[in-house]
Structures are given as C-alpha cells and as structure tokens.
Amino acid sequence: MASEHFARPAPPAQVPMAPVPYEVRSQTAETDDTATLVLAPADGTHVPPARPGQFNMVYVFGVGEAAISLSGDASDSTVIVHTVRAAGRITEAIVRASAGQALGVRGPYGRGWPMDLARGKDVVLMAGGLGLPPLRPVLYEMLRHREQYGRIEVMLGARTPKDLVYYPEIQSWRHRADLRFQVTVDAAGRDWYGDVGLVTARIPDARFEPANTVAFLCGPEIMMKNSARDLEARGVPATAIWLSMERNMKCAVALCGHCQYGPDFVCRDGPVFRYREIRDRLSCREV
Amino acid sequence: MTAPAVGDHLRMDRRDFSTFLAALQSSGYRVVGPTIRDGAIVYGDIRAETDLPIGWTERQEAGTYRLERRADAALFGYVVGPHSWKKYLFPAHERLWTARREGTSFAVTPEPVDETRYAFVGMRACEIAALDVTDKVFLGGVRDPGYEARRTRALRIAVQCGQAGGTCFCVSMGTGPGVTHGYDLSLTEVLEGSRHEFLIAVGSEAGAAVLASVPVQSAGPDLDRTAERIVSTTAASMGRTMETVGLRDLLLSQPDHPAWDRVAKRCLSCTNCTMACPTCFCHTTEEVPSLEADQTERWRRWDSCFNLEFTKLHTASVRTSGMSRYRQWLTHKLGSWHDQFGMSGCVGCGRCITWCPVGIDITEEVSALRTPAPRAAVGAPR
Amino acid sequence: MSESAPAGLRVGDHAFFEGLDAQLLREAQRLASERHFNAGDWIVRDGDPATAFFLVFHGKVALEVATAEKPHLTIQTVGPGEVLGWSWLVPPYLWRLDARALKPTQTLALDAVAFRKVLGAHPAQGFEFLERLLPIVAQRLENTQIQLLDIHGL
Incomplete structure (x- = not known):
C-alpha cells in the first residue's frame, strides 16, 4: 500500500550533524521530571516543515544532543514544541533550559505517522506514558480536519495520575464530543476517579470498526506489543497498526549504526513502523 | 612509447x-x-x-x-x-x-x-x-x-x-x-x-x-x-571458505540457534573484530567543551556493537547479553547488510579471525549455524 | 449498600454471560440478587469469605491493596460489563483485596457457594464459564507484570 509514510523525506538541507541555534520561548513543567519547551529559530526564520511522528536532535551547548519527538502542531511554521523527560545528563539539561536560552536543533528526521492512510478510517491512538507527545501532532491534525476521519478513540496509559503530561489539555479532549479519550493508570491513590489497570483493557470497550481502522501506538515497547496483539485479536489488520520505536541514536542520519533494529535504522526507516513488518522482532529478545 | x-x-x-x-x-x-x-x-x-x-x-x-x-x-x-x-x-x-x-x-x-x-x-x-x-x-x-x-x-x-x-x-x-x-x-x-x-x-x-x-x-x-x-x-590456496548461499535468511531466521550461545561463551566483547574489520562503520559522538565553557567541539569516535553502552536506552541497554551482541554483529555483517546496502558487509579478508584474541572464526560460526538446531536442544541444558 | 426489588437486572443482559448455556443462565439468575452501592462503599474486604460473584452493570469499582506506606493503592478498576471476583473459585475462598465503589454502582451478586456447586455439577457449562473467567485472571496477571516492570518509569 503506497503511503506518504514510505516517501523518504529528503534529509534536511543543513550540514549533517551541525545543530542550528533555536531560542527557548517558554519552558513549562508537565510533571516532576518532564517539561515542554517551545523553541523558535534564533535567526527569525521559519522552522523546516515536519510531519507528525518525526523527531529532532536537540542539543545543549557543551553537553550533547538527544533525539526528541516533535510534539507540537506540525502546521505551525513559527515554533517547534518538544516534551522532554529528564532521564539522563543531556535530557536533564534540556528540561532545565529556560526562556531566552539557546538550544541547538537539527531535523526533522525519520518517517512519521501515515496520516493519509488514516483518512476515511476509524482511528485508534494508544499511548503509554511519554508516548503521548509524539501522538499529539496526530490529534491536532485530525481535529483540524475532523471531517476527514471516522471515530477517534484515544487510549492513554500512565504509571500514576501525577505522571500524566498535558493534563489540562487531556481534560479538554475528554470533554469533546467528537472523540473519546480514555485514561488508564497502572496504580492510583484515592484522589483518582479514573480507570486503573491495563491500557489494553480498554480495547474491548473502544468503539471502532476493526476492518476499517488505523491504529497508531506509542509507548513502552511491551505496551505497544500487547496493544498491537489485542487490536489484532479484535480484527484490526496487522498492516493497519503502526508503532513508534525507540533505540539509542547518535547521528539520526543512518550513519552511526546505533539505532539498528534488525535491517532497519530506526532514525531513517522509522521511528514509525508497520506492525506486520516488525512483529517477529518484537517477540525476539535483545534485537 | x-x-x-x-x-x-x-x-x-x-x-x-x-x-x-x-x-x-x-x-x-x-x-x-x-x-x-x-x-x-x-x-x-x-x-x-x-x-x-x-x-x-x-x-x-x-x-x-x-x-x-x-x-x-x-x-x-x-x-x-x-x-x-x-x-x-x-x-x-x-x-x-x-x-x-x-x-x-x-x-x-x-x-x-x-x-x-x-x-x-x-x-x-x-x-x-x-x-x-x-x-x-x-x-x-x-x-x-x-x-x-x-x-x-x-x-x-x-x-x-x-x-x-x-x-x-x-x-x-x-x-x-x-x-x-x-x-x-x-x-x-x-x-x-x-x-x-x-x-x-x-x-x-x-x-x-x-x-x-x-x-x-x-x-x-x-x-x-x-x-x-x-x-x-x-x-586456489585460500585459508578459509564460507558457504554464502542463502546466508542472509539463515542468519535472520535463527535468532535462537544454540550456536549463538556457544560462541558467546568464548567471545570477550573486546571489539577487536569490529576495529579490524574494513567495513564496520559504527561510531559514537562526543562533546568536548573547553574549560572556559565558551567553546565546544563535537567529535566522533569508532564505536562497536559489542560495547554494552551501544544500545543504551534510558536506564538499560537493549543488548545486554554477549550472545545478543555477537548475534547482532554477525547477523548485520552477513545478513541485514544486504537489506541496508544491497551487498554483504563481509569481504573475506579474515582480519576478524586473525585478530580475535580467542580465535573465534566467522567461517566456523557460519558452518555451525548451518547445522540445524534440533528443536529439543533449544533451551535445553548444553 | 441496599438490596432492591427483584425485577431489575438480569444475568442474561450482562456481557459476561452473553451467549452462555440457557440452563446455566437460569441457575445463575436463581442465585442472583441485586446489590447497589454508593460511592465510597466497601463491596468486599480483604480476608473476608468470598461468598459472592459480582456482575457490574453500572458504576465503577476500585480494587485496592493496602500496605503501611500506601494504605489506598488502586491496582485496577472494574466497570460496566465487567465482573468482580474469582476468589470464590480458589481455596480457601477468601477475598485477596478490597473492592470499593468509586461511584454509585449497580451489581448482581451471585451466591458463589451455590454457584460453585452448579458449575461442578455441569462440567461442560462449567468449563465454558471458566474459559470466560480465566482471561480476567490473565489480565490481572499481565497488569501485575506491567506494574512490576514499571515500564512508564524508565
């Protein structure tokens, strides 16, 4: 099936590996360890066109760079948005960046979500934890052209309620009548009235026509693996389920070899993959 | 002339x-x-x-x-x-x-x-x-x-x-x-x-x-x-031979072959084979800031899929076992290289054999993988 | 907690029993009584005899475990169309956690001691029933695995 997904995006017209200075416009804390940054090119130019699901290499002067998914509105050519969890030295420095500071950006890289294949279909978006940020551009795009899609079911899983990012926005999505947004946490205290359990446990109850559905999954590998399994069991074809994979990345241009996943370079051939193509790898250890 | x-x-x-x-x-x-x-x-x-x-x-x-x-x-x-x-x-x-x-x-x-x-x-x-x-x-x-x-x-x-x-x-x-x-x-x-x-x-x-x-x-x-x-x-006087027919599929289809565990017991993950190999291209990047912090340099350095840090993701590495790292190297070199570049990554120079400190022989490992793994042997004590 | 008139909820209308053997449905209906809970009500308590099998029709129930550090940790929620409890099938037939209504919740409670005998007396239907119950146990197990892995905390 031809899709814009398979059209290899032209590598960004920049010197490979050289970051371009961007200015931090704002930094907003999402959770204890996660923040959302809004960045604009320091030279006042437009940001390069990007598609939902692509990522940038975000650089901190003197520290290093990390692969971070685009999580803002892909149609906005004035700023880029990244939601980052402080999980190491570099991401900690990114999360700590404050307004006015310069960060480096190169990208966008990779193959994004096949938005064209979702048009006219029911859409299932399943996110685990920080898997929501890479799917947020999908939601923005679909809500902007809501009439082009069938039912939209969003299922979000998180560790605990305090680990939820975009909390106010989630509440506004949950109030919309043109999509269903379910949130499930692994465990909660008494201050949580929502669902607790597996995000996959919401699948039987989700409303979509399996044979006419496209599903985008992003989250911890085991969450995506289990979700894809259960979606397929409900009748969604393995060709219509897409996963965003994560591997160690250094160069983002398929040169450094770090992100190899079987025959694929996650940075170039992914990060979004069709479930049918990677199903065997998902069940093989240490690939 | x-x-x-x-x-x-x-x-x-x-x-x-x-x-x-x-x-x-x-x-x-x-x-x-x-x-x-x-x-x-x-x-x-x-x-x-x-x-x-x-x-x-x-x-x-x-x-x-x-x-x-x-x-x-x-x-x-x-x-x-x-x-x-x-x-x-x-x-x-x-x-x-x-x-x-x-x-x-x-x-x-x-x-x-x-x-x-x-x-x-x-x-x-x-x-x-x-x-x-x-x-x-x-x-x-x-x-x-x-x-x-x-x-x-x-x-x-x-x-x-x-x-x-x-x-x-x-x-x-x-x-x-x-x-x-x-x-x-x-x-x-x-x-x-x-x-x-x-x-x-x-x-x-x-x-x-x-x-x-x-x-x-x-x-x-x-x-x-x-x-x-x-x-x-x-x-006519080659020191080694390797049967290459169907090699890509052989490697990619047998991630659980017992030969991987056997070679992993000998492999030291020393990275010699990848350093000596004329086609191994994996590298990492390093940030080298000046002491005054007003200037910084980006360097790259040869890396190896045998290094534990190579697949580090958040808190852990994807390929932690020596088995998985050897399997990645060989499967890439002789198998998935074809998918990526339309050719084998091995040119038959023999450097990885000569310079392996424990003498692991890529041609022998391919032969071992050609020996069908008895179904019962998979996962059984060896 | 309140017991209501027998006219309302029917076993056969619950997703869990949908399509099961008609005779089993009749037996289950005979052993069922409607139980309604207000938000905050305890439905079952850890260590109590597991004498009921609950079919949830409306509302939401939290399954809680308690430790000194986390006295009210919800590990799963159960909603409409789902069932509550399998401890009544596993000796020594005692509840292994607490269940509390998160909102007004309407259930049918089956007399579990009698129903266990019914299932034993009709092995074919009993097996079919267990085939439906086991996935719920498996899901709890998978949930426990996910919590153990702490996958989102990576």
Whole structure:
C-alpha cells in the first residue's frame, strides 16, 4: 500500500550533524521530571516543515544532543514544541533550559505517522506514558480536519495520575464530543476517579470498526506489543497498526549504526513502523 | 612509447618502484601504504620504498599473527595486517564541528574540508571491495562530508595478491584475489627467479597521469598470462571458505540457534573484530567543551556493537547479553547488510579471525549455524 | 449498600454471560440478587469469605491493596460489563483485596457457594464459564507484570 509514510523525506538541507541555534520561548513543567519547551529559530526564520511522528536532535551547548519527538502542531511554521523527560545528563539539561536560552536543533528526521492512510478510517491512538507527545501532532491534525476521519478513540496509559503530561489539555479532549479519550493508570491513590489497570483493557470497550481502522501506538515497547496483539485479536489488520520505536541514536542520519533494529535504522526507516513488518522482532529478545 | 592511457597493461621494472613512489609524491599525493610497526604490517606514511615490508610476510591463523622473513625480496609479499584503509577515509577519531558562544546563542563552524590527497599503495582486492561497501554506507544516503572529501581525492593503487593468508576467504565472498574494478592503478608483483617486475593495469586518468614520468613499457601477453597464473594460484590456496548461499535468511531466521550461545561463551566483547574489520562503520559522538565553557567541539569516535553502552536506552541497554551482541554483529555483517546496502558487509579478508584474541572464526560460526538446531536442544541444558 | 426489588437486572443482559448455556443462565439468575452501592462503599474486604460473584452493570469499582506506606493503592478498576471476583473459585475462598465503589454502582451478586456447586455439577457449562473467567485472571496477571516492570518509569 503506497503511503506518504514510505516517501523518504529528503534529509534536511543543513550540514549533517551541525545543530542550528533555536531560542527557548517558554519552558513549562508537565510533571516532576518532564517539561515542554517551545523553541523558535534564533535567526527569525521559519522552522523546516515536519510531519507528525518525526523527531529532532536537540542539543545543549557543551553537553550533547538527544533525539526528541516533535510534539507540537506540525502546521505551525513559527515554533517547534518538544516534551522532554529528564532521564539522563543531556535530557536533564534540556528540561532545565529556560526562556531566552539557546538550544541547538537539527531535523526533522525519520518517517512519521501515515496520516493519509488514516483518512476515511476509524482511528485508534494508544499511548503509554511519554508516548503521548509524539501522538499529539496526530490529534491536532485530525481535529483540524475532523471531517476527514471516522471515530477517534484515544487510549492513554500512565504509571500514576501525577505522571500524566498535558493534563489540562487531556481534560479538554475528554470533554469533546467528537472523540473519546480514555485514561488508564497502572496504580492510583484515592484522589483518582479514573480507570486503573491495563491500557489494553480498554480495547474491548473502544468503539471502532476493526476492518476499517488505523491504529497508531506509542509507548513502552511491551505496551505497544500487547496493544498491537489485542487490536489484532479484535480484527484490526496487522498492516493497519503502526508503532513508534525507540533505540539509542547518535547521528539520526543512518550513519552511526546505533539505532539498528534488525535491517532497519530506526532514525531513517522509522521511528514509525508497520506492525506486520516488525512483529517477529518484537517477540525476539535483545534485537 | 605513447603516454599511458586508461585500459593499458604496462610493465615496470622493480628498480623503478622508487621512481613510481616519487611520481606519486611529486603529483601532490600523501603516499600511505604497508610498513612494519610493533611486529605487524600496518598502514602508514611511505616516504621511501625502504618503508615497505620488503622481504617480509606474515603467518595468520585464528587468533595468531606472526611476521616471518621471506626467501625473496618481495615488496608486497604479505596479505593484510590489522589496519585497513578506513582509518584514513573514516578516521577513528574525527572532529565534526566547533561551536562558540555568541551572546545568549552560539555559532557552529563545520570542520573545514580535508583536502588531503591520499595515494593508497597496496590495496588488496578485498580492500577495493571494502571501499565499495563503505562508499555505499557513507555516500549512498546522507553523504558524510569528511569521507567524501578524502575519498574523492584518493588514488587507489591496488596490488593483486600473490599468496593467500591463513584466514583469507575472498574467493567465497566473490571479492578477490583478482582486482577487477575500482582502482586507479592495479599492480601485480611478478617475482620469478631473477625476474622482479610489475604488471600495471591503468584504471583511470589520474592513474595514467602518475605514470607519465615513470619508465613503463607495454606489458605484452606473456606478462598478462603470468599475472593471471599468480592470481589463480592464490585463489586456489585460500585459508578459509564460507558457504554464502542463502546466508542472509539463515542468519535472520535463527535468532535462537544454540550456536549463538556457544560462541558467546568464548567471545570477550573486546571489539577487536569490529576495529579490524574494513567495513564496520559504527561510531559514537562526543562533546568536548573547553574549560572556559565558551567553546565546544563535537567529535566522533569508532564505536562497536559489542560495547554494552551501544544500545543504551534510558536506564538499560537493549543488548545486554554477549550472545545478543555477537548475534547482532554477525547477523548485520552477513545478513541485514544486504537489506541496508544491497551487498554483504563481509569481504573475506579474515582480519576478524586473525585478530580475535580467542580465535573465534566467522567461517566456523557460519558452518555451525548451518547445522540445524534440533528443536529439543533449544533451551535445553548444553 | 441496599438490596432492591427483584425485577431489575438480569444475568442474561450482562456481557459476561452473553451467549452462555440457557440452563446455566437460569441457575445463575436463581442465585442472583441485586446489590447497589454508593460511592465510597466497601463491596468486599480483604480476608473476608468470598461468598459472592459480582456482575457490574453500572458504576465503577476500585480494587485496592493496602500496605503501611500506601494504605489506598488502586491496582485496577472494574466497570460496566465487567465482573468482580474469582476468589470464590480458589481455596480457601477468601477475598485477596478490597473492592470499593468509586461511584454509585449497580451489581448482581451471585451466591458463589451455590454457584460453585452448579458449575461442578455441569462440567461442560462449567468449563465454558471458566474459559470466560480465566482471561480476567490473565489480565490481572499481565497488569501485575506491567506494574512490576514499571515500564512508564524508565
């Protein structure tokens, strides 16, 4: 099936590996360890066109760079948005960046979500934890052209309620009548009235026509693996389920070899993959 | 005689080799080639022909490399040492850019183009094949500026192998020992009795230009036949063989074959094989800030899929077991390389066998994987 | 907690029993009584005899475990169309956690001691029933695995 997904995006017209200075416009804390940054090119130019699901290499002067998914509105050519969890030295420095500071950006890289294949279909978006940020551009795009899609079911899983990012926005999505947004946490205290359990446990109850559905999954590998399994069991074809994979990345241009996943370079051939193509790898250890 | 031209087959007397080296130097090339250092034939700068390993050869077996005297004074009477030409085209440590703070922002200056014109003297057929592979890696997609700069300026002076090494299997990989393409000049050293000369095939204008000031004559069919005989003798004495039919599928379809666990028990994850391999291209990046923190540099350094940190993701690595790392290396080299680059990543040079401290032999491991894994044996005590 | 008139909820209308053997449905209906809970009500308590099998029709129930550090940790929620409890099938037939209504919740409670005997007396139907119950146990197990892996905390 031809899709814009398979059209290899032209590598960004920049010197490979050289970051371009961007200015931090704002930094907003999402959770204890996660923040959302809004960045604009320091030279006042437009940001390069990007598609939902692509990522940038975000650089901190003197520290290093990390692969971070685009999580803002892909149609906005004035700023880029990244939601980052402080999980190491570099991401900690990114999360700590404050307004006015310069960060480096190169990208966008990779193959994004096949938005064209979702048009006219029911859409299932399943996110685990920080898997929501890479799917947020999908939601923005679909809500902007809501009439082009069938039912939209969003299922979000998180560790605990305090680990939820975009909390106010989630509440506004949950109030919309043109999509269903379910949130499930692994465990909660008494201050949580929502669902607790597996995000996959919401699948039987989700409303979509399996044979006419496209599903985008992003989250911890085991969450995506289990979700894809259960979606397929409900009748969604393995060709219509897409996963965003994560591997160690250094160069983002398929040169450094770090992100190899079987025959694929996650940075170039992914990060979004069709479930049918990677199903065997998902069940093989240490690939 | 008329000026040398592409396609010519010429002869050059051994005594004129110094003239040939001088012609390369005076043409502006930085001449690099085989030389003896630390008990091995490695690649380094060649200022005079005495830098070459004249009269030396090496004995290679799994985990073994030893220099030995030859009975003659051959210039290229060895096979391949631990180095490969990738150390020039894709240096083990290379600066990519420098950045300097400017107010609240910073400015990035890419590394200037490396204008060095290398003359690689003594490229073996397997090394020409390795160049095909690294060209595909570094120039087939996003082009690596450093590699491209050096590669496009480099002069490739091949030498057909007059003997096979103990760990060689280029015949199996279809990469040698005859040099068929990808050279500017291809030499065959002919050393029979008192006769010591070179047959030279001219592969490019750049190669022909170098020969303009070197005494060469038309080779004649006799010398061509001698060269063919030398190459076919070498081909018949390969130290190793590898069955390549269906190899990609064999590797990719057997992630649980017990052979992986067996080899993992011997593998030290020392990364020697990946450093010695002429096609292994994996690298990492390093940020090197100045003490004043007003300037910083981005470097890249050879990395290896055998390093635990290679697949580090958040708090843990994806490939933690030695088994999975060896499996990744071999499956990539001989299997998924085909998917990525349309060719095998192995050229049959044997370096990974020779330089493995415990003597793991890639050809033996392929044979082991060809032995069907008994279903019951998978997961059973071994 | 309140017991209501027998007219309302029917076993056969619950997703869990949908399509099961008609005779089994009749037996289950005979053993069922409607139980309604207000938000905050305890439905079952850890260590109590597991004498009921609850079919949830409306509302939401939290399954809680308690430790000194986390006295009210919800590990799963159960909603409409789902069932609560399998401890009544596993000796020594005691509840292994607390269940509390998060909102007004309407259930049918089956007399589990009697129903266990019914299932034993009709092995074929009993097996079919267990085939439906076991996935719920498996899901709890998978949930426990996910919590153990702490996958989102990586």
